[in-house]
Amino acid sequence: MLNFISEDMRRNPYPLYAQMRSVSPVLAVPGGEIWMILDYEGVKRAIHDHDTFSSRAAPPGGGPLDWMIFTDPPRHTKLRSVVVKAFTPRSIAGLEPRIRELSRELVDRTIERGEMDLCADYAVQLPILVIAEMLGIPLADRDRFKRWSDAILNLSQTIGGGEEGARAAREFGAAREEIRAYLAGILPERRRAPEDDLLTRLVEAEVDGERLVEDEILDFFLLLLLAGSETTTNLITNAILCLLDHPSELARLRASPALWPSAIEEVLRYRSPVQAVFRAPRRDVEMHGQPIPAGKLVLAMIGSANRDPKVFEAPERFDVGRDPNPHVGFGHGIHFCIGAPLARLEAKVALPDLVSRLEGLRLASNAPWEPRKTLHVHGPTRLPIRFEPGRR
Numbered sequence: 001m002l003n004f005i006s007e008d009m010r011r012n013p014y015p016l017y018a019q020m021r022s023v024s025p026v027l028a029v030p031g032g033e034i035w036m037i038l039d040y041e042g043v044k045r046a047i048h049d050h051d052t053f054s055s056r057a058a059p060p061g062g063g064p065l066d067w068m069i070f071t072d073p074p075r076h077t078k079l080r081s082v083v084v085k086a087f088t089p090r091s092i093a094g095l096e097p098r099i100r101e102l103s104r105e106l107v108d109r110t111i112e113r114g115e116m117d118l119c120a121d122y123a124v125q126l127p128i129l130v131i132a133e134m135l136g137i138p139l140a141d142r143d144r145f146k147r148w149s150d151a152i153l154n155l156s157q158t159i160g161g162g163e164e165g166a167r168a169a170r171e172f173g174a175a176r177e178e179i180r181a182y183l184a185g186i187l188p189e190r191r192r193a194p195e196d197d198l199l200t201r202l203v204e205a206e207v208d209g210e211r212l213v214e215d216e217i218l219d220f221f222l223l224l225l226l227a228g229s230e231t232t233t234n235l236i237t238n239a240i241l242c243l244l245d246h247p248s249e250l251a252r253l254r255a256s257p258a259l260w261p262s263a264i265e266e267v268l269r270y271r272s273p274v275q276a277v278f279r280a281p282r283r284d285v286e287m288h289g290q291p292i293p294a295g296k297l298v299l300a301m302i303g304s305a306n307r308d309p310k311v312f313e314a315p316e317r318f319d320v321g322r323d324p325n326p327h328v329g330f331g332h333g334i335h336f337c338i339g340a341p342l343a344r345l346e347a348k349v350a351l352p353d354l355v356s357r358l359e360g361l362r363l364a365s366n367a368p369w370e371p372r373k374t375l376h377v378h379g380p381t382r383l384p385i386r387f388e389p390g391r392r
């Protein structure tokens, strides 16, 4: 669907956004079923005004999944309350030493080689290992977990349609059934012997006085695995791309490590890992003088909003010290990313670790990097890098 945009443009969609924004901040995609909102004010309204813009939206060809992210109040409020406490900055802070350890182990595995695929060897693995621990997946089951997460990660390709999309949908369906069977085995154990993990939280949670049924637990499992991994992977790889493209900004960070938190916010703005979210207007809406009919699919283009010159001074400049930086990379309003504190913490551990341990870090080739298949998640699918071989 969104792959009407070429590979070059998926690597760098920003000139196209700027061009479209200058024509109109609200545009109907030819065919008339999809509307794009491209300016900051419009995107913020679409993702904030949930009375007008429902989250029960899905790309053509697929109904919305029953995941919290695709629900509206009052159900959304209840589902969100089940997991929100596990993701507060306070709950997340305790994970920092373990994230550090995992990051160190991943770098140790490749550092003597002097080269790696930053995606496969590091950035895909770290968030998956972290979310597996939070869920409480036993170590012995991690191989299976990795296989499932691969199938779930490919889910975003289904949006591209075609043969590849159909295969990804089949693999996701198969993984979903395997996970269902796995949960049927492990959930009774958690009921019998609760642990301090998300699976226990899910079996003990009540919505309207009733425990979640197994399908609802399965949906949470899939959502957390998907939302918590691919996005953070892209944050890490996009950050390295930004820093290699802007050596003077990397030098600033080396000289002033206190700038890392604002550098991470700048990556979220400048190369937003989530470029678009879906909404469905409940009634006919007018935005910037353009009518958007009820029931159409609206793409709120976060990646474009974050480059809107009406809000960001010199939006095409990558500035690790940018302040203020009111980007909407994690969304806005009631669906604001629940995992934002975790993603920020993972990036805060991962990026200084990579940059300080991988001496002479550079891209392995001058060939353009391979972008993800669809535009709504933005980043490379592979990112071969080289560095001076170092000691474990």
Ligand code: HEM
Pocket: 047, 055, 068, 069, 070, 080, 131, 223, 224, 227, 228, 229, 231, 232, 235, 272, 273, 274, 277, 278, 328, 329, 330, 331, 332, 334, 335, 336, 337, 338, 339, 340, 342, 343
């Ligand atoms: C850099 C990393 C991340 C980015 C850019 C990101 C981005 C987003 C965005 C834009 C939304 C809003 C969706 C909407 O309004 O329709 C969202 C929601 C969500 N995110 Fe993230 N996310 C990231 C990491 C994570 C992590 C690590 C987790 C969990 C482990 C997570 C879990 C969720 C969940 C569960 C929602 C749905 C919240 C709701 O519906 O109330 N995300 N994320």
